[in-house]
Amino acid sequence: MADTKSDYFVPHGSPWPIVASVSMFVMALGGALWLNGSDAGRTVLLLGLAGLTFMMFGWLGTVIRENIAGLYSGWVDRSFRQGMAWFIFSEVMFFFGFFGALFYARVLAVPWLGGDGIGEATNSLLWSGFESEWPTNGPGEIGGDAEGGFQTIGWSGLPLLNTALLLTSSVTITIAHHALKNNNRRLLNIGTLLTIVLGAVFLYVQAFEYVHAYQDLDLRLSTGIYGSTFFMLTGFHGAHVTLGVIMLVVTYIRILRGHFTPNEHFGFQAVSWYWHFVDVVWVCLFIFVYVL
Amino acid sequence: MYRSKAHGRWLFIGIAAAALAIATPAAADWALDFPASATELGNKVRGLHHLALIICVVIGIIVFGVLGYSLVKFRKSQGAQAAKFSHSTKAEIVWTVIPVLILVGLAIPTARVLIEMEDTQAADLRIKVTGYQWKWRYEYLDHGISFFSNIDDASNAASILGAGLELHEHYLRDVDKPMVVPVGKKVKLQLTSNDVIHAWWVPEFYVKRDAVPGTINETWFKAEKTGTYRGQCAELCGRGHGFMPIVVEVMEQDEYDAWVAGLTAPAEPEALEEPEAAVSQIAPAAAGGASSR
Amino acid sequence: MSDTTHEEHHDGPHASGMWRWLTTTNHKDIGTLYLVFSLIMFLVGGTMALIIRTELFQPGLQLVDPHFFNQMTTMHALVMIFGALMPAFVGLANWQIPLMVGAPDMALPRMNNWSFWILPPAFLLLLGTLFMPGGAPAGGWTLYPPLILQTGDAFPFVVFSLHMLGASSILGAINIIVTITNMRAPGMGFMKMPLFVWTWLITAYLLIGAMPVLAGAITMLLTDRYFDTSFFLAAGGGDPVMFQHIFWFFGHPEVYILILPAFGIISQVIPTFSRKPLFGYVSMVIATSAIAFLSYVVWAHHMFTVGMPAAGMLFFMITTMFIAVPTGVKIFNWLATMWRGSISFETPMLFAVAFVILFTIGGFSGLMLALVPADIEYHDTYFVVAHFHYVLVPGAIFGVIAGVYYWLPKWTGHMYNETLGKWHFWLSTIFVNILFFPQHFLGLASMPRRIPDYSVQFTEFNMISTVGAFGFGLSQLLFVWMLVKCVKGGEKASTEVWDDPQGLEWTVPSPAPYHTFETAPKV
Ligand code: HEA
Ligand code: HEA
Numbered sequence A: 001m002a003d004t005k006s007d008y009f010v011p012h013g014s015p016w017p018i019v020a021s022v023s024m025f026v027m028a029l030g031g032a033l034w035l036n037g038s039d040a041g042r043t044v045l046l047l048g049l050a051g052l053t054f055m056m057f058g059w060l061g062t063v064i065r066e067n068i069a070g071l072y073s074g075w076v077d078r079s080f081r082q083g084m085a086w087f088i089f090s091e092v093m094f095f096f097g098f099f100g101a102l103f104y105a106r107v108l109a110v111p112w113l114g115g116d117g118i119g120e121a122t123n124s125l126l127w128s129g130f131e132s133e134w135p136t137n138g139p140g141e142i143g144g145d146a147e148g149g150f151q152t153i154g155w156s157g158l159p160l161l162n163t164a165l166l167l168t169s170s171v172t173i174t175i176a177h178h179a180l181k182n183n184n185r186r187l188l189n190i191g192t193l194l195t196i197v198l199g200a201v202f203l204y205v206q207a208f209e210y211v212h213a214y215q216d217l218d219l220r221l222s223t224g225i226y227g228s229t230f231f232m233l234t235g236f237h238g239a240h241v242t243l244g245v246i247m248l249v250v251t252y253i254r255i256l257r258g259h260f261t262p263n264e265h266f267g268f269q270a271v272s273w274y275w276h277f278v279d280v281v282w283v284c285l286f287i288f289v290y291v292l
Numbered sequence B: 001m002y003r004s005k006a007h008g009r010w011l012f013i014g015i016a017a018a019a020l021a022i023a024t025p026a027a028a029d030w031a032l033d034f035p036a037s038a039t040e041l042g043n044k045v046r047g048l049h050h051l052a053l054i055i056c057v058v059i060g061i062i063v064f065g066v067l068g069y070s071l072v073k074f075r076k077s078q079g080a081q082a083a084k085f086s087h088s089t090k091a092e093i094v095w096t097v098i099p100v101l102i103l104v105g106l107a108i109p110t111a112r113v114l115i116e117m118e119d120t121q122a123a124d125l126r127i128k129v130t131g132y133q134w135k136w137r138y139e140y141l142d143h144g145i146s147f148f149s150n151i152d153d154a155s156n157a158a159s160i161l162g163a164g165l166e167l168h169e170h171y172l173r174d175v176d177k178p179m180v181v182p183v184g185k186k187v188k189l190q191l192t193s194n195d196v197i198h199a200w201w202v203p204e205f206y207v208k209r210d211a212v213p214g215t216i217n218e219t220w221f222k223a224e225k226t227g228t229y230r231g232q233c234a235e236l237c238g239r240g241h242g243f244m245p246i247v248v249e250v251m252e253q254d255e256y257d258a259w260v261a262g263l264t265a266p267a268e269p270e271a272l273e274e275p276e277a278a279v280s281q282i283a284p285a286a287a288g289g290a291s292s293r
Numbered sequence C: 001m002s003d004t005t006h007e008e009h010h011d012g013p014h015a016s017g018m019w020r021w022l023t024t025t026n027h028k029d030i031g032t033l034y035l036v037f038s039l040i041m042f043l044v045g046g047t048m049a050l051i052i053r054t055e056l057f058q059p060g061l062q063l064v065d066p067h068f069f070n071q072m073t074t075m076h077a078l079v080m081i082f083g084a085l086m087p088a089f090v091g092l093a094n095w096q097i098p099l100m101v102g103a104p105d106m107a108l109p110r111m112n113n114w115s116f117w118i119l120p121p122a123f124l125l126l127l128g129t130l131f132m133p134g135g136a137p138a139g140g141w142t143l144y145p146p147l148i149l150q151t152g153d154a155f156p157f158v159v160f161s162l163h164m165l166g167a168s169s170i171l172g173a174i175n176i177i178v179t180i181t182n183m184r185a186p187g188m189g190f191m192k193m194p195l196f197v198w199t200w201l202i203t204a205y206l207l208i209g210a211m212p213v214l215a216g217a218i219t220m221l222l223t224d225r226y227f228d229t230s231f232f233l234a235a236g237g238g239d240p241v242m243f244q245h246i247f248w249f250f251g252h253p254e255v256y257i258l259i260l261p262a263f264g265i266i267s268q269v270i271p272t273f274s275r276k277p278l279f280g281y282v283s284m285v286i287a288t289s290a291i292a293f294l295s296y297v298v299w300a301h302h303m304f305t306v307g308m309p310a311a312g313m314l315f316f317m318i319t320t321m322f323i324a325v326p327t328g329v330k331i332f333n334w335l336a337t338m339w340r341g342s343i344s345f346e347t348p349m350l351f352a353v354a355f356v357i358l359f360t361i362g363g364f365s366g367l368m369l370a371l372v373p374a375d376i377e378y379h380d381t382y383f384v385v386a387h388f389h390y391v392l393v394p395g396a397i398f399g400v401i402a403g404v405y406y407w408l409p410k411w412t413g414h415m416y417n418e419t420l421g422k423w424h425f426w427l428s429t430i431f432v433n434i435l436f437f438p439q440h441f442l443g444l445a446s447m448p449r450r451i452p453d454y455s456v457q458f459t460e461f462n463m464i465s466t467v468g469a470f471g472f473g474l475s476q477l478l479f480v481w482m483l484v485k486c487v488k489g490g491e492k493a494s495t496e497v498w499d500d501p502q503g504l505e506w507t508v509p510s511p512a513p514y515h516t517f518e519t520a521p522k523v
């Protein structure tokens, strides 16, 4: 079905986008029903998720087949690359919103509640006795233990280990990438596998840390602004790492099947970019959420 | 100032003549400008509005004049031949620099007024204003007076869907108990809210400030003339948003003192009604949204 | 009339009927889908506006309950912005950008289909909330907490629907950027691209920068309501005003998303009917970029009454005021394009001229709003409503209409009915002013926005405005009729359609064949 005239491959009709849209709809419907307390909600949500997974296999499978059939020129490849880059940029902006909330709360909202700057009257009339500090769960001591207190996770323990894990994984994926370019399949294989393992360990440590926070530190999503920003930022990051690991696993399977060549390996490159992005977000998190 | 007003009227008449014929020629209130100000600061704001309006009208006349001229003069049907030019650095610099200068000229007086406006120091009287869905509460912190201000009964009855009742002159702009302040005194308002965001607004004072739950916002006014001033809530706050009016009575100092005395002496229990603790004010309101499941 | 180049290659759609439209990857099909969807949403959103205007015809509540009125205000805005205007621009981009840069299609055709087909289900969710317990969202399109958290069962539906709309916009924007940067025909350098392409490129950057931030903001709303976070709760150390900052960090770029493509269309139309090249091409590109850049640092001008440090207000006032400079450059460039041209007044040109005048009026009121002390009095009154409808309706919507008349012959192969077009223009232009100009006076006389009922002194101007609304709405039925007639038949359009227009789209036959530029054109 390839175009004979242009060397830009234009597919003719595809069922996958509409499958994707319907699945998204079902997911949204299920999620909303679930939040509204309906029992069917979760089932519907899972149904949508299943649809989305099915779509992913179908859509990406088609793309991979077309790629192997040699329908894509370097020109198409460039579109994919640029598309992926801009997608990652949109993800950056998504995180930017949450970092913005963190900065706003720390630099403005909490100090104002504590009486700094324009917050003098706010503090004296509404929240007298509240002192601006970070971490905090606010003047109302929302969440936390019976006295409203909570503890935070220090940066020097597991978070530091996690930083090391992710930074190392960034190196291993780069090694794998270079190996791919040099057609060193063995090193490519090892590098990718190592990255997966490092990512998985990272996730394990993160989960461990969450359990610890919930059970021992009285630090929860509901623990005022600190808990909110902490869990939303690290949580969304964790979700992205999970996605990254899944993508890496798929990539690894493709490597085992002999996909990718030294010159054409958009799939690999996209995943590696994504992985670096997840990494950079973590470094920002480590600095702004844990250390500072 | 006069000119801009006349221009606005002219423009309006030109455009709306057709509709005028259809609309009922009721006892018309054709206010075309900001209301007369009851405060000195308000006069300055009104002046800024006029200044900006004049600048815009003048630029508008030039821009639309040139446009109109081109449309008439360079019509193809009149045999106009198209020129070929497509840029002129000189012209482009001119029409970049001139607007910059105009804007700087406009920004300076505006900044001055802004700074004056934000100065809440040295107030003579402090009133804490709390927005509720859908009424206001006024607490005179210096006198221990506190009361709610609700929409008046007549408006309330007439505002029911399909009521079809007669609407009085101050329909939706009247309350049972107005806020009362002395004339010529700097009154500082400390605004907050019990539930969602409201905004306290009296147009003739040129004061509008949001009442945000969990926060105190400060603003001030100094009324120059006695009288009754009317406004209403200016931030969407739910179904009753259109129905939470504000009325301020500005009185001579002695009348005001009598008003204060009348409220503090006999009406002890109501006047000293304790405001609920701040935390319990805020937390349940926010939980209200979250508690539905 | 050179029907020769592509005639032999009759490569129509591969599927037929409904399946074709569901699975199509063709930019022209998808452009059509977007445009039809947008028109339907315009009628839906307009019907809501008519409900608003009918209730406001006279004081006292006659038609709807206040809560339903607030739902109408909120839904009207969401439907118009996300359902009518943005899809209209994306539809035009889909049709025109590949034609204008000489590309065989959009760069990522499957994703293109996906971007569109996210919209109908998303609006199904959004409009469905009207029938839920507690009704549709009623907190205004700005979704401010804590009020929006009082929404009933509709709440998660609204949030997820907006997530989907955001996803659709981001995917669409990525596709447009990649198409423009990667798919241009040889010789089509960046500084040779038509302005519509340029403005869309910059708009797409705004979309990718702004939409994810909205997604984050509404996600925080969701967790505040269902998972006990405290982002917007002072007792927990958060701040309701923080939502407004995040929202407007998206919201202000959003309003330029709604106008920049219209600027692009006007920059195509005016040169064609002035028979003269666009004046100041380079400064147009720079001005558009400057507007986009500035749009990220002005957001708090929507929040001058929330209680901000004075220095903050000054900063946002000054940055806002300076947007007038690049916008002015654009206006002056259009004037200079017409200056000493050879002007004719076909319908697209009429709409373009009205755009220049009426957008400028809307811009002027915007500039006045930027002045903090005055804005404190204008804020949340009908003066603001008048401002943004001037830039949105005779601004953005007129831009879309101008573009549709301009390119319609290329799409359908038929000329539209010029008499109908002229009627549509004159009625629209007269009524839109009757509709929105009096709202300035209502605002100055201190009528707040978002109220279902008002005190008696506002009666007259409200009546006039309502009359204008019905006149304007009914005039749009002429537009619909014109479209139907033009699709069905009419005088055959030539390849060039107009007098010597510039651009690659005028080198392909009318109607444009299903596949164009399969061999790259020479520029
Ligand atoms: C297409 C959409 C669009 C566009 C283009 C604009 C353009 C502008 N807007 Fe508008 N605006 C909205 C859509 C838009 N706006 C919406 C939807 C809202 C309300 C949201 C809500 O609350 O629901 C809003 C609200 C809004 C506010 C908040 C009001 C309030 O709530 O209190 C402000 C305040 O500064 C503002 C300012 C401006 C300015 C300065 C411009 C400038 O870009 C205008 C620049 C143009 C000109 C000035 C004219 C041409 C220039 C010249 C001829 C040059 C010479 C001129 C001079 C030197 C004066 N807008
Ligand atoms: C692109 C955006 C856009 C567009 C095009 C419009 C178009 C219109 N708008 Fe609106 N509007 C907004 C964006 C827009 N608006 C926003 C952002 C708000 C703020 C919301 C908020 O406060 O949260 C707002 C708010 C708003 C208000 C204030 C409400 C309030 O504060 O309570 C009003 C009141 O007059 C109004 C009126 C109108 C009217 C009469 C039109 C007209 O131009 C509409 C004309 C079109 C028609 C009338 C449709 C024609 C069709 C028919 C007549 C046939 C019907 C048939 C079928 C359906 C089969 N709009």
Ligand code: CUA
Pocket (backbone or CB within 6 Å): B131, B132, B134, B197, B198, B199, B233, B234, B235, B236, B237, B238, B240, B241, B242, B244
């Ligand atoms: Cu209170 Cu609006």
Ligand SMILES: [Cu+2]
Pocket (backbone or CB within 6 Å): C251, C252, C255, C298, C299, C301, C302
């Ligand atoms: Cu803005």
